[in-house]
Amino acid sequence: MVEALREELADLTASVRAFLEWHAATGADGLPGHPSALHEALGASSPDGGPPAPRRAERGFAGLDAPSPPASRGGSDAAFAPPAQRSDAGGASPPQPERRSAAASPPQPEQRSAEAQAARPPVQAQRSPEPSPRPAVSAASAPRATAAQPVTPEERVTRLALLAEEVRTCQKCPLHEGRTHAVFSRGSPLSEIVFVGEGPGAEEDLQGEPFVGPAGQLLDKMIAAMGYPRDGVYICNIVKCRPPQNRKPEPAEMATCSPYLASQLALIKPKVIVALGATAVQGLIGTTEGITKLRGTWKLYKGTIPIMPTFHPAYLLRQPSAKREVWSDLKEVMRHLGKSAPDRG
Numbered sequence: 001m002v003e004a005l006r007e008e009l010a011d012l013t014a015s016v017r018a019f020l021e022w023h024a025a026t027g028a029d030g031l032p033g034h035p036s037a038l039h040e041a042l043g044a045s046s047p048d049g050g051p052p053a054p055r056r057a058e059r060g061f062a063g064l065d066a067p068s069p070p071a072s073r074g075g076s077d078a079a080f081a082p083p084a085q086r087s088d089a090g091g092a093s094p095p096q097p098e099r100r101s102a103a104a105s106p107p108q109p110e111q112r113s114a115e116a117q118a119a120r121p122p123v124q125a126q127r128s129p130e131p132s133p134r135p136a137v138s139a140a141s142a143p144r145a146t147a148a149q150p151v152t153p154e155e156r157v158t159r160l161a162l163l164a165e166e167v168r169t170c171q172k173c174p175l176h177e178g179r180t181h182a183v184f185s186r187g188s189p190l191s192e193i194v195f196v197g198e199g200p201g202a203e204e205d206l207q208g209e210p211f212v213g214p215a216g217q218l219l220d221k222m223i224a225a226m227g228y229p230r231d232g233v234y235i236c237n238i239v240k241c242r243p244p245q246n247r248k249p250e251p252a253e254m255a256t257c258s259p260y261l262a263s264q265l266a267l268i269k270p271k272v273i274v275a276l277g278a279t280a281v282q283g284l285i286g287t288t289e290g291i292t293k294l295r296g297t298w299k300l301y302k303g304t305i306p307i308m309p310t311f312h313p314a315y316l317l318r319q320p321s322a323k324r325e326v327w328s329d330l331k332e333v334m335r336h337l338g339k340s341a342p343d344r345g
């Protein structure tokens with residue numbers, strides 16, 4: 001009996017000593033919260049290295065085993081750490097909160113923006129392609145319009161502009177030698193009427209526009225009397241360059257220049273052509289008849305477009321009494337177009 005008490009006392013003394021050593025090693029306050037923790041803190045082995053006595057576990061945290069070697073503070077911290085931290089401690093260093101947050105959280109707006117920008121194609125690729133330089137369209141290569149090729153108004157304007165550029169530099173006949181400007185046209189390419197004269201005079205040669213001298217001013221009055229604005233009709237000539245001393249163009253000059261007029265008329269497709277003077281009628285239909293006989297009688301251009309021959313405005317300046325016939329011819333044109341005009345006798 002005494003021997004048993006002595007053993008019990010020795011066992012108790014060893015447990016107290018072990019607890020005190022654990023306490024000194026860990027600096028923890030109070031007792032471990034779980035018997036297994038105390039057991040772990042005191043060491044899994046008995047002081048003699050044998051297996052722990054079952055009865056210690058049965059005693060709970062009060063079951064003090066034999067003192068174990070003092071645990072390191074690290075080991076002690078791990079022992080008291082929350083389970084999650086303990087499991088993290090088993091492997092590599094746990095990610096710091098900042099690192100974990102950065103890894104798990106969605107990209108910040110700045111990051112997204114930067115990534116989106118990086119993912120974007122280069123700015124140049126997003127931009128509309130730079131307008132490629134226009135192919136150099138030589139005026140000389142401008143397509144010729146024909147009656148079989150309908151064109152839009154925009155195409156008409158474009159092609160006429162190309163044709164005008166070609167005429168501007170044309171040297172196909174000797175008339176280019178004395179010109180100041182080639183004179184292509186004036187007025188609307190969308191007009192239903194085209195007035196065709198003979199060729200530029202001195203004023204037209206200087207200004208580069210047809211019918212801008214005294215004869216042109218009279219023509220403007222005729223056009224206004226018909227109810228059209230000055231530039232509401234299309235006006236051009238048989239030849240585009242002024243003949244010297246305002247002489248009549250030679251047949252060869254007219255023939256050489258005629259493709260330009262043919263292209264103009266093919267593009268515009270007017271309902272009526274008003275031929276001003278004998279040379280204009282000759283250049284359009286090749287007749288050599290005098291204008292006195294021709295005027296007031298319908299002709300056809302290329303079998304399709306009605307032509308009304310009448311006196312040239314320059315003639316009217318010299319012969320004002322002929323205005324009555326001209327007005328009669330213009331009224332006939334208006335009748336043909338379904339328009340009415342005041343009777344100006």
Ligand code: SF4
Pocket residue numbers: 167170171172173174175176182239240241253256257
């Ligand atoms: S008159 Fe006609 S063909 Fe002769 S140079 Fe002038 S544009 Fe050319």
